[in-house]
Amino acid sequence: MKKKRPTLQDIADQVGATKMTVSRCLRAPESVSEGLRERIFSAAETIGYIPNRAPDLLSRATSRSIGVLVPSLTNQVFADVIVGIEAYTEPAGYHLMLAHYGYSPELEERSLASLLSYNVDGVILSDHQHTPRSLRMLETAGIPVVEIMDTYQAPLQQAVGYDNVRAAFDMVSEMIRLGRHRVIYLGVRLDERTRQREQGYCQAMEAHGLTPVALHSRQRSSYSVGAALLKQILNDYPDADGIFCTNDDVAVGAYFECQRQEIDVPDRMAIAGFHGHDVGQAMTPRLASVITPRQAIGEAAAKTLLATLQGEASTERVLDLGYRIESGGTL
Amino acid sequence: MKKKRPTLQDIADQVGATKMTVSRCLRAPESVSEGLRERIFSAAETIGYIPNRAPDLLSRATSRSIGVLVPSLTNQVFADVIVGIEAYTEPAGYHLMLAHYGYSPELEERSLASLLSYNVDGVILSDHQHTPRSLRMLETAGIPVVEIMDTYQAPLQQAVGYDNVRAAFDMVSEMIRLGRHRVIYLGVRLDERTRQREQGYCQAMEAHGLTPVALHSRQRSSYSVGAALLKQILNDYPDADGIFCTNDDVAVGAYFECQRQEIDVPDRMAIAGFHGHDVGQAMTPRLASVITPRQAIGEAAAKTLLATLQGEASTERVLDLGYRIESGGTL
DNA sequence: CCAGATAATGTTACCGGTAACAGTGCTAAT
DNA sequence: ATTAGCACTGTTACCGGTAACATTATCTGG
Numbered sequence: 001m002k003k004k005r006p007t008l009q010d011i012a013d014q015v016g017a018t019k020m021t022v023s024r025c026l027r028a029p030e031s032v033s034e035g036l037r038e039r040i041f042s043a044a045e046t047i048g049y050i051p052n053r054a055p056d057l058l059s060r061a062t063s064r065s066i067g068v069l070v071p072s073l074t075n076q077v078f079a080d081v082i083v084g085i086e087a088y089t090e091p092a093g094y095h096l097m098l099a100h101y102g103y104s105p106e107l108e109e110r111s112l113a114s115l116l117s118y119n120v121d122g123v124i125l126s127d128h129q130h131t132p133r134s135l136r137m138l139e140t141a142g143i144p145v146v147e148i149m150d151t152y153q154a155p156l157q158q159a160v161g162y163d164n165v166r167a168a169f170d171m172v173s174e175m176i177r178l179g180r181h182r183v184i185y186l187g188v189r190l191d192e193r194t195r196q197r198e199q200g201y202c203q204a205m206e207a208h209g210l211t212p213v214a215l216h217s218r219q220r221s222s223y224s225v226g227a228a229l230l231k232q233i234l235n236d237y238p239d240a241d242g243i244f245c246t247n248d249d250v251a252v253g254a255y256f257e258c259q260r261q262e263i264d265v266p267d268r269m270a271i272a273g274f275h276g277h278d279v280g281q282a283m284t285p286r287l288a289s290v291i292t293p294r295q296a297i298g299e300a301a302a303k304t305l306l307a308t309l310q311g312e313a314s315t316e317r318v319l320d321l322g323y324r325i326e327s328g329g330t331l
Numbered sequence: 332m333k334k335k336r337p338t339l340q341d342i343a344d345q346v347g348a349t350k351m352t353v354s355r356c357l358r359a360p361e362s363v364s365e366g367l368r369e370r371i372f373s374a375a376e377t378i379g380y381i382p383n384r385a386p387d388l389l390s391r392a393t394s395r396s397i398g399v400l401v402p403s404l405t406n407q408v409f410a411d412v413i414v415g416i417e418a419y420t421e422p423a424g425y426h427l428m429l430a431h432y433g434y435s436p437e438l439e440e441r442s443l444a445s446l447l448s449y450n451v452d453g454v455i456l457s458d459h460q461h462t463p464r465s466l467r468m469l470e471t472a473g474i475p476v477v478e479i480m481d482t483y484q485a486p487l488q489q490a491v492g493y494d495n496v497r498a499a500f501d502m503v504s505e506m507i508r509l510g511r512h513r514v515i516y517l518g519v520r521l522d523e524r525t526r527q528r529e530q531g532y533c534q535a536m537e538a539h540g541l542t543p544v545a546l547h548s549r550q551r552s553s554y555s556v557g558a559a560l561l562k563q564i565l566n567d568y569p570d571a572d573g574i575f576c577t578n579d580d581v582a583v584g585a586y587f588e589c590q591r592q593e594i595d596v597p598d599r600m601a602i603a604g605f606h607g608h609d610v611g612q613a614m615t616p617r618l619a620s621v622i623t624p625r626q627a628i629g630e631a632a633a634k635t636l637l638a639t640l641q642g643e644a645s646t647e648r649v650l651d652l653g654y655r656i657e658s659g660g661t662l
Numbered sequence: 663c664c665a666g667a668t669a670a671t672g673t674t675a676c677c678g679g680t681a682a683c684a685g686t687g688c689t690a691a692t
Numbered sequence: 693a694t695t696a697g698c699a700c701t702g703t704t705a706c707c708g709g710t711a712a713c714a715t716t717a718t719c720t721g722g
Contacts, residue, residue: 004391004473005471005472005473006471007677007678007679008678008679008680009678009679017701017702018701018702018703019678019679019680020679020680020701020702020703021700021701021702023678023679023680024680024700024701027680031699031700032700032701033699033700033701036700036701048467048468048470048471050444050447050448050468050471050472051444051448051679052448052450052678052679053448053449053450053679054385054388054389054449054450054677054678054679055389055677055678055679055680055707056678056679056680056707057385057388057389057707058385058386058388058389058677058678058679058706058707058708058709059678059679059680059681059706059707059708060335060707060708061679061680061707065449073410073413073414073417074407074410074411074414076405076407079404079405079410080405082404083404083405086404086431095428095430095445095446095449096429096430097426097428097429098427098428098429099426099427100417113381113382114426115426116381117381117382117383117384118384118385118396118426119383119384119385136379137379137381139379140336140337140379140381141336141381142335142336222609222613223609223610223613223614224613227613249609252610252613253613256613256614256615259614259615260615278553278554278580279554279583279610282553282554282555282558282583282584282587283554283587283590284587284590284591338707338708338709339708339709339710340708340709348671348672349671349672349673350708350709350710351671351672351673351709351710352670352671352672354708354709354710355670355671355710358710362669362670363670363671364669364670364671367670367671382709383708383709384709385707385708385709386677386707386708386709386710387677387708387709387710388677389676389677389678389679389707389708389709390676390677390678390708390709390710390711391677391678392677392709392710663722664721664722665720665721665722666719666720666721667718667719667720667721668717668718668719668720669716669717669718669719670715670716670717670718671714671715671716671717672713672714672715672716673712673713673714673715674711674712674713674714675710675711675712675713676709676710676711677707677708677709677710678707679706679707680705680706680707681704681705681706682703682704682705683702683703683704683705684701684702684703684704685700685701685702685703686699686700686701686702687698687699687700687701688697688698688699688700689696689697689698689699690695690696690697690698691694691695691696691697692693692694692695692696
């Protein structure tokens with residue numbers, strides 16, 4: 001026999017009123033007479049009342065929660081995004097329901113179903129690739145959806161991000177401009193964005209009459225993958241003079257390997273990463289990278305979502321927050 | 332006029348049955364006649380039914396969700412822990428409700444109240460310092476609680492972690508054993524564990540008749556803080572021959588600064604960190620660090636919590652998962 | 663051929679807040 | 693004195709599943 005947790009009724013019993021009055025008192029204290037108000041508050045305190053979202057949730061008002069789906073929680077990129085989201089949702093009294101799906105649309109579907117079963121008021125998705133079922137669910141749920149991390153051409157509803165293809169194009173163009181002509185692309189885990197960046201890389205190379213060469217690893221991104229890929233390059237493409245990595249982890253890992261093999265960076269090998277994470281920006285030489293506005297993306301996505309929830313008609317469908325090419329000291 | 336999302340009743344209407352039958356069909360298909368079963372499933376499909384946790388939540392059964400409170404989402408440590416937790420909760424059909432509190436017990440209280448209002452079935456806390464109100468809420472909520480990241484002497488219910496004081500003591504002892512006698516402690520953001528590690532550091536120094544010196548930064552942990560603190564040491568304690576950092580970020584930042592100033596590591600300056608993150612373990616020389624079982628902590632915490640929820644009496648209150656001293660190449 | 667088991671479905675009530683509406687008692691103005 | 697008006701409190705119903713119980717149809721064995 002476990003004692004159940006206190007309800008409004010328990011407070012009401014204590015002060016000799018109805019739960020309706022108690023409810024009112026807690027939501028609009030001034031609408032209840034002073035004496036009663038004091039007794040209600042003190043009873044709530046001593047009894048240890050904890051508000052309960054469940055009824056609200058059931059009567060379809062609002063769950064005051066936002067579902068956030070990210071491919072990975074350990075990826076620093078999404079940690080930054082989440083911080084940005086929270087910066088807006090927390091003050092607004094919204095709670096985040098976080099789930100990750102390991103870059104798999106099928107798992108995304110599972111997680112999405114789970115989130116929707118909690119009646120989230122809106123969702124933020126980190127990809128544009130969704131299963132037909134996911135699309136169905138989102139449609140029938142009838143809630144605001146924001147897709148982040150790219151300027152998707154045809155967002156479900158709204159998108160916030162930057163142009164991955166163009167960012168890669170710009171970075172590789174810069175490398176070529178600085179005299180690199182045998183730049184190799186390093187990709188890991190073939191997700192959407194890795195492909196887009198490869199596309200931008202290829203476009204830049206071809207625009208300058210150069211031959212694109214891409215190396216991939218199936219493993220998840222890590223420093224050691226970067227190191228392994230660099231070794232492979234030294235072996236298979238000994239005349240390569242630069243690498244453009246799909247993210248900073250790979251780039252830093254490759255740089256560490258260069259250090260070990262006493263390969264001069266950037267003289268012998270230029271290295272560029274993506275995202276501009278702390279490690280790369282703190283080390284010497286500073287890592288060349290595409291600095292992406294991760295936190296700003298989270299903030300903008302949350303802001304947009306909350307605005308939509310407040311019924312404010314959203315003007316634009318795609319919000320491009322851009323990026324910045326940081327040449328650092330490795331080009 | 333927005334169309335509301337489909338309910339069991341909608342399916343029931345479609346197939347000419349009651350929602351009770353539909354409910355049964357979805358939960359135990361074999362208890363419904365074959366023909367009806369098929370019609371129900373196909374109706375559910377075409378109508379786009381999404382399960383709804385709200386009623387369950389309200390009728391106090393189970394929310395099938397676990398609240399997880401971490402001080403920071405960007406801190407790699409907790410990302411790892413969360414992955415460990417998910418590894419257990421996800422297959423069990425539990426959803427995580429994540430919140431962070433920026434190392435502030437007051438914010439922890441706020442977040443906790445929010446989590447409890449969603450009727451989470453259990454909570455995992457990353458600290459042992461709680462406000463009186465938080466303690467009250469946990470008590471009245473009457474749900475399982477696991478405190479992680481240390482072997483707290485007197486856990487609220489159960490604790491999973493490692494001994495921060497002893498870990499620091501062991502690492503510093505190792506540094507002293509290797510001939511370092513003027514080791515300095517670098518702490519950031521004075522949270523509980525930073526203090527515990529300082530305590531272990533002091534104990535080790537004093538045990539060898541050495542004078543402990545601690546430097547602190549109020550800022551949050553980062554590579555640049557590590558670099559800044561190292562500069563300060565070179566200035567204020569020019570004869571220091573080693574640093575023990577409260578975490579790897581600070582240690583790696585300090586190492587980068589040594590590189591810039593061409594200070595030989597470890598000959599002139601030994602560096603040790605805490606947690607054994609990827610960067611430190613991937614770089615050359617490998618960073619000396621206390622390798623903590625972060626993911627295992629998450630797994631064990633989730634496992635314990637789920638076991639308690641299943642009514643299995645838990646034997647031990649404190650689970651010590653230990654740590655490992657990695658000497659790397661910086662000692 | 664019927665009692666009684668068995669399978670399949672229906673009925674009712676409940677969880678805990680709150681919207682909507684309905685009092686109740688008092689003051690103030692006609 | 694009557695009544696409108698206001699401040700305060702109470703009553704009822706509802707949200708959507710499902711436990712518990714009731715009912716009906718079907719079947720089986722003596």
